[in-house]
Amino acid sequence: MGDPGTKELLSLADLEAASGVRTGRKHVLSILVENKPGVLTRIAGLFARRGFNIDTLVVGPTDDDSLSRITLTVDGAMHPIDQVTKQLHKLVNVLKIRDLEPDEAVAREMALFKISADAAARGEIMQVVEIFRAKIIDVQRRTVIVEVTGTHDKVEAFERTVRPFGMVEMARTGEIALSRGRGET
Amino acid sequence: MRAVDAIMECLKAEGVDVVFGYPGGANLPTYDAMYDSGIRHILVRHEAGGGHAAEGYAKASGKVGVCFATSGPGATNIVTPLTDAMMDSVPLVFFTGQVRTDLLGTDGFQEADTFGITMPIVKHSFMIQHPTEIPRVVHEAFHIARTGRPGPVLIDMPTDLTRVEIDYQPVGDVRLPGYQPTTEGNQKQIRLAAKAMANARRPVLYAGGGVINANASSELTELALVDGLPVTCTLMGLGAFPAPHGQWLGMLGMHGTRTANYAMDEADLIVAVGARFDDRITGKLSEFAPRAKFIHIDIDPAEISKNVPAHIPIVGDARNILGRLVTEYRGLRPEPARLAEWWERIEQWRVQHPLRYEDSTDTEIKPQYLVQALFEATSGGECILATDIGQHQMWAAQYFHFDKPRRWIQSGGLGTMGFGLPAAMGAAVAQPDLLTVVLSGDGSIQMNMQELSTLATYGIPVKVVIMNNGYLGMVRQWQELFWDRRYSAVEMSEWPDFVKLAEAMGCHGVRLTDKTNLVDDLRAAFAVDGPVVVDARVTREESVYPMIAPGQAARNMVG
Numbered sequence: 160m161g162d163p164g165t166k167e168l169l170s171l172a173d174l175e176a177a178s179g180v181r182t183g184r185k186h187v188l189s190i191l192v193e194n195k196p197g198v199l200t201r202i203a204g205l206f207a208r209r210g211f212n213i214d215t216l217v218v219g220p221t222d223d224d225s226l227s228r229i230t231l232t233v234d235g236a237m238h239p240i241d242q243v244t245k246q247l248h249k250l251v252n253v254l255k256i257r258d259l260e261p262d263e264a265v266a267r268e269m270a271l272f273k274i275s276a277d278a279a280a281r282g283e284i285m286q287v288v289e290i291f292r293a294k295i296i297d298v299q300r301r302t303v304i305v306e307v308t309g310t311h312d313k314v315e316a317f318e319r320t321v322r323p324f325g326m327v328e329m330a331r332t333g334e335i336a337l338s339r340g341r342g343e344t
Numbered sequence: 345m346r347a348v349d350a351i352m353e354c355l356k357a358e359g360v361d362v363v364f365g366y367p368g369g370a371n372l373p374t375y376d377a378m379y380d381s382g383i384r385h386i387l388v389r390h391e392a393g394g395g396h397a398a399e400g401y402a403k404a405s406g407k408v409g410v411c412f413a414t415s416g417p418g419a420t421n422i423v424t425p426l427t428d429a430m431m432d433s434v435p436l437v438f439f440t441g442q443v444r445t446d447l448l449g450t451d452g453f454q455e456a457d458t459f460g461i462t463m464p465i466v467k468h469s470f471m472i473q474h475p476t477e478i479p480r481v482v483h484e485a486f487h488i489a490r491t492g493r494p495g496p497v498l499i500d501m502p503t504d505l506t507r508v509e510i511d512y513q514p515v516g517d518v519r520l521p522g523y524q525p526t527t528e529g530n531q532k533q534i535r536l537a538a539k540a541m542a543n544a545r546r547p548v549l550y551a552g553g554g555v556i557n558a559n560a561s562s563e564l565t566e567l568a569l570v571d572g573l574p575v576t577c578t579l580m581g582l583g584a585f586p587a588p589h590g591q592w593l594g595m596l597g598m599h600g601t602r603t604a605n606y607a608m609d610e611a612d613l614i615v616a617v618g619a620r621f622d623d624r625i626t627g628k629l630s631e632f633a634p635r636a637k638f639i640h641i642d643i644d645p646a647e648i649s650k651n652v653p654a655h656i657p658i659v660g661d662a663r664n665i666l667g668r669l670v671t672e673y674r675g676l677r678p679e680p681a682r683l684a685e686w687w688e689r690i691e692q693w694r695v696q697h698p699l700r701y702e703d704s705t706d707t708e709i710k711p712q713y714l715v716q717a718l719f720e721a722t723s724g725g726e727c728i729l730a731t732d733i734g735q736h737q738m739w740a741a742q743y744f745h746f747d748k749p750r751r752w753i754q755s756g757g758l759g760t761m762g763f764g765l766p767a768a769m770g771a772a773v774a775q776p777d778l779l780t781v782v783l784s785g786d787g788s789i790q791m792n793m794q795e796l797s798t799l800a801t802y803g804i805p806v807k808v809v810i811m812n813n814g815y816l817g818m819v820r821q822w823q824e825l826f827w828d829r830r831y832s833a834v835e836m837s838e839w840p841d842f843v844k845l846a847e848a849m850g851c852h853g854v855r856l857t858d859k860t861n862l863v864d865d866l867r868a869a870f871a872v873d874g875p876v877v878v879d880a881r882v883t884r885e886e887s888v889y890p891m892i893a894p895g896q897a898a899r900n901m902v903g
Contacts, residue, residue: 165826165827165893165894165895166826166827166828192522193521193522196459196471196473197459197460197463197469197471200460200463201463204463204464205464208464241649242646242650245645245646245648246646248645248646249467249644249646250468250522251467251468251488251520251522251523252522253522254521254522
């Protein structure tokens with residue numbers, strides 16, 4: 160591809176290929192941060208600047224009031240993930256980062272699904288809910304709201320299964336995760 | 345005392361004796377505290393000038409530069425100096441005023457989200473939440489700015505919080521659990537590096553601005569002298585190694601010497617110290633130094649293997665690492681004779697490809713000649729030389745010689761036109777006993793020329809040399825080389841009359857158009873007390889060579 164300073168014409172295809180979609184493995188990053196103004200913005204901004212898509216992001220308290228845990232999932236080839244974690248480490252309010260290996264960690268997400276459920280369909284929906292060990296948390300005349308907790312794949316599978324009944328709307332969290340074993344994440 | 349008075353106490357505790365800045369509504373309390381604080385304040389004519397002056401001060405002194413600006417436009421005007429300092433790792437602390445807390449978020453008069461705007465361009469920033477935290481924050485800011493990889497830190501202060509009476513207690517130590525830069529290099533890696541160097545047949549030492557930031561020039565030189573390693577520096581690294589010198593290859597990169605670039609191309613081992621393999625150095629990355637293994641010494645772990653994979657990375661302070669590397673390397677008694685063939689090859693390039701230009705046969709001043717004359721007129725570079733951005737900067741890098749660190753004041757990474765004059769002002773304030781010259785272009789100088797009045801007001805005797813070709817020369821050169829000479833928006837016209845401008849701004853003005861007595865003419869101009877502006881008219885269309893064309897490999901240099 161030509162340098163931006165030169166006259167050589169750039170084709171749209173070349174440009175798109177160069178900025179191509181990354182298909183590295185999914186990474187779950189667990190980031191321990193100080194509870195200070197602007198921390199989330201700094202982290203989100205860093206990802207945006209380095210050209211990373213954050214798939215999901217969850218922020219919540221930890222057992223220490225002064226700290227929060229940010230769990231985020233990104234899709235990245237190995238090399239740039241390394242670059243991003245190094246850049247993240249440079250943020251003064253970031254205390255610890257772990258790129259959690261799937262076998263060394265447990266990860267869960269939660270979702271709420273509002274599904275069309277007239278009297279006729281309700282029974283079948285309840286069966287599906289049972290199979291997935293989900294919970295019906297609201298019942299109205301024409302809809303139910305189901306709460307599902309589990310791995311990303313389980314939530315996906317549930318969504319696929321209930322979609323045919325008629326999905327009114329849904330809300331999903333991102334994954335939260337902790338490493339297995341005695342050591343701290 | 346008021347929180348703002350505490351700020352002054354903190355500044356003094358940090359050893360700050362001079363600051364640059366511009367007052368306004370939101371930092372009135374700060375300026376009130378400054379009034380009888382005993383800290384010297386230089387009132388610039390634009391906040392950007394203040395920011396760059398703080399950079400020049402930091403670069404020339406090695407200390408933290410400090411700049412004050414008010415909220416809103418004052419703060420947005422320092423965005424460029426902040427970015428510049430971030431790119432070139434310059435230790436700065438900037439204080440911005442902010443609207444009072446009850447107005448925050450209401451689009452109040454002169455409100456801007458300074459904290460948000462500057463977030464990607466600072467090493468760290470603080471938004472004051474409570475007046476009692478101010479003293480601690482100031483010390484944390486200085487600590488972060490000067491340690492690790494240096495950089496700019498911003499403190500945004502809502503005006504009401506700064507007026508509060510607080511119980512000020514001097515702050516002892518700074519505790520930042522999330523900030524622990526590695527300074528000590530790993531001994532095993534250092535030993536590994538020494539071995540690789542002793543075994544190398546075609547090694548090159550490649551030093552960048554990090555060596556200067558770490559005050560590691562003498563260690564670098566010592567390392568080079570152990571068995572006669574060839575040395576090249578980036579634009580930012582010039583002065584880290586005493587040039588001219590038998591082992592000096594010249595600057596490398598886009599407008600570096602052929603010798604330096606060819607040596608990198610054929611090297612079997614490149615020892616990078618405080619340099620970051622910028623695109624202006626590597627040219628086409630996939631064809632950069634294809635035969636080389638890399639030792640990469642850097643304080644910032646994120647620079648390791650960012651652009652070029654490092655075989656032996658060593659994270660830490662360059663001075664710490666180089667000092668120990670010298671000991672290890674000496675211990676191995678590397679055989680200088682193994683480099684004989686390499687030096688022969690380098691010598692060939694030197695003979696075949698010296699820096700050269702065709703001098704005028706009449707009285708016209710060639711730009712390269714102007715730089716050479718400047719070197720002579722300053723008794724062989726006995727001065728601080730700042731430049732702006734463009735052709736004049738590259739010619740200065742090529743034809744001026746730098747034998748000491750912190751004498752060459754540059755905006756390298758960001759390439760900020762308008763940097764030179766205020767940065768030279770800051771450098772002159774930091775080193776009042778040294779002659780300070782800024783070489784600028786007729787384009788760059790106009791981007792911050794308001795600071796000429798600051799020079800005159802404070803009697804800061806910066807000598808401003810304008811290499812005037814009536815063009816935005818570097819852009820014109822690229823249009824000539826790569827865009828079929830369609831000179832689009834690069835002609836600068838006759839105006840302003842820089843001599844009259846200088847006089848109007850309280851400086852002495854001189855115009856030089858004849859090369860016959862150029863060295864003496866420059867000397868005479870520099871001998872005038874106070875700030876001087878030299879409008880040196882040079883060849884209009886001259887290009888900087890040699891050059892690695894954009895996207896090309898080093899071995900395909902042209903010109």
